[in-house]
Amino acid sequence: MTTIPFSLTSFSPPPPLFSSVFLTSSPPNPIPEVLTLPSPQSPTKLQSMANGVTLESLRLSLIRQEDTIIFSLIERARFPTNSPTYNESYVPTPTFSCSLVHSVVKETEALQAKAGRYANPEEHPFFPDNLPPSVVPPYNFTEVLHPPAASININKDIWDMYFKKLLQLFAAPGDDGNYASTAASDLVCLQALSRRIHYGKLVAEVKFRESSEEYEPAIRAKDRDALMKLLTFESVEEAVKKRVAKKAMVFGQEVTLNNDDKKEKYKVDPSVVSRLYGDWIMPLTKLVQVEYLLRRLD
Numbered sequence: 001m002t003t004i005p006f007s008l009t010s011f012s013p014p015p016p017l018f019s020s021v022f023l024t025s026s027p028p029n030p031i032p033e034v035l036t037l038p039s040p041q042s043p044t045k046l047q048s049m050a051n052g053v054t055l056e057s058l059r060l061s062l063i064r065q066e067d068t069i070i071f072s073l074i075e076r077a078r079f080p081t082n083s084p085t086y087n088e089s090y091v092p093t094p095t096f097s098c099s100l101v102h103s104v105v106k107e108t109e110a111l112q113a114k115a116g117r118y119a120n121p122e123e124h125p126f127f128p129d130n131l132p133p134s135v136v137p138p139y140n141f142t143e144v145l146h147p148p149a150a151s152i153n154i155n156k157d158i159w160d161m162y163f164k165k166l167l168q169l170f171a172a173p174g175d176d177g178n179y180a181s182t183a184a185s186d187l188v189c190l191q192a193l194s195r196r197i198h199y200g201k202l203v204a205e206v207k208f209r210e211s212s213e214e215y216e217p218a219i220r221a222k223d224r225d226a227l228m229k230l231l232t233f234e235s236v237e238e239a240v241k242k243r244v245a246k247k248a249m250v251f252g253q254e255v256t257l258n259n260d261d262k263k264e265k266y267k268v269d270p271s272v273v274s275r276l277y278g279d280w281i282m283p284l285t286k287l288v289q290v291e292y293l294l295r296r297l298d
């Protein structure tokens with residue numbers, strides 16, 4: 001059990017997935033989706049692709065993931081709150097012994113596990129216990145992280161953040177009966193948030209590789225505050241908050257063929273998106289980074 005000293009609770013770790021390949025600096029090209037790179041035939045090429053991971057390339061991936069997250073929120077905002085989706089007594093049959101959303105996420109994850117989703121170390125299940133094995137041929141994902149990374153899964157925190165704090169900020173109150181679609185939209189949001197937040201493992205690996213002499217004393221001293229200070233870039237965080245608010249305005253505006261576009265009315269409130277990043281996504285990404293770094297010398 002990984003104990004995460006955060007405001008929310010800890011989560012059972014999944015089994016180890018992969019072993020480490022160390023990174024070097026000065027790559028030729030930014031490679032955004034680092035963990036989904038195919039392992040090429042030639043080991044030389046494999047090495048150069050792994051070497052392509054830099055802080056800059058990871059930041060480009062995080063910027064692209066902003067689009068996915070904002071679109072997923074816009075899709076969820078099509079539906080009102082639809083509270084029966086979250087009510088454990090809504091389905092009073094043995095089929096679902098929990099809420100509809102819990103069942104939809106858990107059963108979808110079981111199906112996606114069989115289809116190989118969690119063989120990719122970018123993916124983290126919300127219900128990792130008793131997942132069925134993959135039935136698809138194994139794929140050689142590029143191995144980038146230090147092996148203990150596999151024990152870090154903060155999806156319980158992400159789940160609580162999403163349902164207890166975030167949802168009420170952007171879903172309008174009401175009930176239109178579309179509970180299954182609502183749960184499916186929640187799953188898409190959760191998976192996008194989880195992927196983004198757990199990217200902190202990669203960001204931490206690159207930061208460690210670039211400045212190991214700065215990080216090692218803090219890791220050995222298990223000094224969380226010092227690690228947090230080392231890995232924080234306030235100017236980057238400010239830019240992220242501004243950019244996601246702007247994207248929410250652009251992606252979420254009403255578009256008409258007349259010149260009377262109501263630009264002040266957005267499908268998801270840009271200030272909520274900015275707050276989501278400032279209060280939860282970036283702090284959780286930094287928490288993942290600290291957890292990763294604490295295990296980096298194990």
Ligand SMILES: O=C(O)C(=O)C[C@]1(C(=O)O)C=C[C@@H](O)C=C1
Binds near residue numbers: 062232234236
């Ligand atoms: O870009 C980085 O350096 C990151 O670590 C990512 C991130 C983020 O979550 O967006 C987190 C911490 C930094 O303070 C800035 C941004």
